[in-house]
Amino acid sequence: MASVNPAGAGNRDRDGAGRARNARPRDELGRPLPHDACGVAGVPDDLALSPTGSLTEAQQLLDAGRPFHAHEVLESSWKAAPEVERELWRGLAQLAVGLTHARRGNAVGAVQLLRRAADRIAGYSTEPPHGVAAAGLITWTLALIARIDSDGLAALTPQDLTPRLRS
Numbered sequence: 001m002a003s004v005n006p007a008g009a010g011n012r013d014r015d016g017a018g019r020a021r022n023a024r025p026r027d028e029l030g031r032p033l034p035h036d037a038c039g040v041a042g043v044p045d046d047l048a049l050s051p052t053g054s055l056t057e058a059q060q061l062l063d064a065g066r067p068f069h070a071h072e073v074l075e076s077s078w079k080a081a082p083e084v085e086r087e088l089w090r091g092l093a094q095l096a097v098g099l100t101h102a103r104r105g106n107a108v109g110a111v112q113l114l115r116r117a118a119d120r121i122a123g124y125s126t127e128p129p130h131g132v133a134a135a136g137l138i139t140w141t142l143a144l145i146a147r148i149d150s151d152g153l154a155a156l157t158p159q160d161l162t163p164r165l166r167s
Contacts, residue, residue, distance in 0.1 A: 029103055030068030047076045051085075051130040058096065059165050065158055067103060071096035085129055091120025092132070092165065095141060099161050102144075107153050114141050114148075133167045140164075 024032040049057060054077040061070035071093050078089035098113030118141040121134050128134035140163050147156065 026068075029066070029100055030071075047073065048080065049073070049077065051077060051081075055130060055132065055165050058092070062096070062099070062162050062165070065103070065162075067096045067099035067161070071100060087120045088124045088129065088132065088134070091117045091124075092137075094120065095137065095163065098141075099163075102148065102153055102156065102161055105153060107148050110153070111145050111148055114145050118142055118145075131166045133164055136167070137163055137165070 024035055024037075026032055054073050058070040058073045061067070061073065074089060074093035074096055078086060078093050081089045094113050095117035098110050098117055101107075101109035101113060118138050121132075121137055121141075124132065124134045125138060126135075144156075144160070147160070
C-alpha cells in the first residue's frame, strides 16, 4: 500500500519497499486526480492472470472505455510471458496505450503507439498464441491510423476505439 506524503513535503509517494508510487487516485483514462478525489479502481501491482484471463480482463476494460487500465493488465502479462510471446504482449500493451492517447485527444501519440503496436503484433499474425486476433488487430490498427491521419480524433466514436483482442 502506498503512503501519501504531506503536501509540500517535496518527497514522492513510496510503497513499503521504497519504490516510487503515485498514490493519487486516477480517472478512467489513467490521469492523476487530486488526493482527495474519488477515482476509478486500478489494476493491482501484483496482478497475475493466465494469458486467457489477461485477454478477457483487458477486453472488458477496453469495452468499458478504460484502455489505460487494459494496458496495465497487458503489461503484467508482457512482463510474465515466455520470451517467445513477449513482443506480442508488448504490442498489445502498446495498442492499449495508443488508444489511451486517442481517448485523451493526443493524435500524434496515438498514431506513434498504434504503429509500434501493429509492428510488434505483426510477428504473430500467422500463428498467434492464445486465440489473439493478430491479423485482424493489425488490419484494424492500420485502418484506425489512416482514419486519425485523414479525419482526426474528433470523427471517431468510442466503438471506433474498441478493438477485438481475440478471434
